[in-house]
Amino acid sequence: MRRKVPQFVCALFGILLFALYFSSHPLARALSQLVLVEYWQIIFAFTLLVGVVSFLKVNLKSIERGEDRPYRIVSLMGLLSMPIVAFFWGIKGGTPFMWIFENIQVPMQSTVFALLAFFVVSASFRGFRARSVSASVLLVSALLTLLARSDVGGLLSEHLPVVADWVRNNPSMSARRAILIGIGLGSVTTSLRVIVGIERTWLGGKQQ
Amino acid sequence: MKLESRHWTFFGLAVVVVIAMLSGFQPEITVSPDTLRMHEYIESLPEGSKLIISFDHEASSLPEIRPLAVALLRHAFSKNLRLIGIALLSEGTGVGYGLMQQVAAEYSKEYGVDYVYLGFKPQYIAAILSMGQSIPATFPEDYVGQPVDQLPLMTGVETYDDLAGVISVADGSLTTHWIEYGGGQYGVRVSAFGTAAMVTTYDPYLNSDQMYAMVGGLRGAAEYEKLIEIGGSGARGMLAQTCSHLYVILLIVIGNVLYFVSRRKGRSS
Numbered sequence: 001m002r003r004k005v006p007q008f009v010c011a012l013f014g015i016l017l018f019a020l021y022f023s024s025h026p027l028a029r030a031l032s033q034l035v036l037v038e039y040w041q042i043i044f045a046f047t048l049l050v051g052v053v054s055f056l057k058v059n060l061k062s063i064e065r066g067e068d069r070p071y072r073i074v075s076l077m078g079l080l081s082m083p084i085v086a087f088f089w090g091i092k093g094g095t096p097f098m099w100i101f102e103n104i105q106v107p108m109q110s111t112v113f114a115l116l117a118f119f120v121v122s123a124s125f126r127g128f129r130a131r132s133v134s135a136s137v138l139l140v141s142a143l144l145t146l147l148a149r150s151d152v153g154g155l156l157s158e159h160l161p162v163v164a165d166w167v168r169n170n171p172s173m174s175a176r177r178a179i180l181i182g183i184g185l186g187s188v189t190t191s192l193r194v195i196v197g198i199e200r201t202w203l204g205g206k207q208q
Numbered sequence: 209m210k211l212e213s214r215h216w217t218f219f220g221l222a223v224v225v226v227i228a229m230l231s232g233f234q235p236e237i238t239v240s241p242d243t244l245r246m247h248e249y250i251e252s253l254p255e256g257s258k259l260i261i262s263f264d265h266e267a268s269s270l271p272e273i274r275p276l277a278v279a280l281l282r283h284a285f286s287k288n289l290r291l292i293g294i295a296l297l298s299e300g301t302g303v304g305y306g307l308m309q310q311v312a313a314e315y316s317k318e319y320g321v322d323y324v325y326l327g328f329k330p331q332y333i334a335a336i337l338s339m340g341q342s343i344p345a346t347f348p349e350d351y352v353g354q355p356v357d358q359l360p361l362m363t364g365v366e367t368y369d370d371l372a373g374v375i376s377v378a379d380g381s382l383t384t385h386w387i388e389y390g391g392g393q394y395g396v397r398v399s400a401f402g403t404a405a406m407v408t409t410y411d412p413y414l415n416s417d418q419m420y421a422m423v424g425g426l427r428g429a430a431e432y433e434k435l436i437e438i439g440g441s442g443a444r445g446m447l448a449q450t451c452s453h454l455y456v457i458l459l460i461v462i463g464n465v466l467y468f469v470s471r472r473k474g475r476s477s
Contacts, residue, residue, distance in 0.1 A: 168411065173415060
């Protein structure tokens with residue numbers, strides 16, 4: 001019963017939303033609006049709650065065990081302080097919430113994101129080697145793109161940006177299209193498997 | 209701490225970027241056809257056309273997103289377009305509101321008449337589909353809590369049919385959902401200002417006209433700033449980006465030379 005009810009609800013809403021997507025009937029539109037605006041948001045709120053509770057439990061346990069204690073305390077302080085600040089002063093411009101967001105969260109996240117540039121540089125130096133024919137093709141394509149996307153590409157040769165654009169618009173786009181079609185087919189297959197009840201791993205526990 | 213080769217490469221990149229930023233030199237920018245298409249699109253819209261600007265990005269990509277968004281907003285406000293700001297990622301909410309207020313002030317635009325900000329709606333797919341059926345029902349209030357039906361700009365805005373298009377300012381794949389659900393189901397014209405890393409992701413959509421136009425990365429921002437003839441942080445950052453690209457190319461060349469030398473030594477010994 002614990003598995004059959006969620007499976008039934010999942011199949012019902014899967015089929016319903018699939019049908020509503022293709023219907024322009026006013027009743028279908030109204031139902032779709034209700035499911036999308038009201039129900040989906042309620043489900044989202046509950047998933048958020050599950051996430052927060054899980055985060056709290058994991059971190060509190062780790063603090064108890066003494067694992068990475070300072071980092072986890074800072075994480076919990078962040079998790080608790082932001083809702084408190086938002087509750088008392090709101091989240092609009094000029095509030096303490098936005099001050100923390102703009103002066104702590106944005107610089108920290110931008111810093112972490114910027115570190116990627118350093119890792120790319122290090123990885124390029126150590127890993128981008130012409131070890132085989134396919135690695136050489138990748139290497140030449142990368143060099144062409146890098147040159148073309150900087151301003152010196154056109155100065156070295158007027159053909160360089162043209163060649164780089166050809167790489168982007170032909171081999172690169174073909175590969176991207178193949179990936180997109182693969183993702184699309186995979187999504188349809190997985191959705192159908194979930195709706196008809198073949199795929200049940202999302203229910204958790206042992207397969208029955 | 210023993211310094212390894214990677215530490216020297218990190219140090220080298222930092223030096224290259226700092227020197228480039230301090231030099232103040234701005235390289236000549238060549239405008240790409242993609243950026244030109246976006247510029248022509250905004251130019252072609254009649255005065256008073258209503259556009260959704262969706263801030264679909266996180267705080268981490270702000271150094272790249274901010275110049276793009278500012279260039280777009282400056283162009284749109286200078287053309288007297290009427291902008292409806294929304295955010296489908298929570299972190300873009302405050303950023304989008306701040307940017308719209310800042311650029312609107314430059315052009316003396318009035319909130320509620322020339323632009324509105326409807327704020328954040330969770331669950332982006334649901335939000336995009338729901339807006340196709342009713343924008344006021346999806347966003348009953350704006351970001352500052354005013355009922356949407358009291359905002360003059362929102363008069364007559366019911367669905368995507370009442371808008372000239374949607375421009376997603378994004379750092380990830382969220383624009384894909386605009387294309388698939390907004391464009392696919394409701395036929396709204398979708399364009400994007402995105403980070404450089406996402407440009408190739410959208411090439412198939414651009415090529416098939418599922419997405420109308422795209423401006424990508426710091427280079428795209430610099431190109432757009434050139435087209436609207438207002439300098440910004442895009443052009444300022446281009447030299448640093450160009451120099452770091454050249455630095456990466458240099459490292460790749462050095463790495464390969466060292467690789468072939470060591471391979472030859474290995475064979476001879």
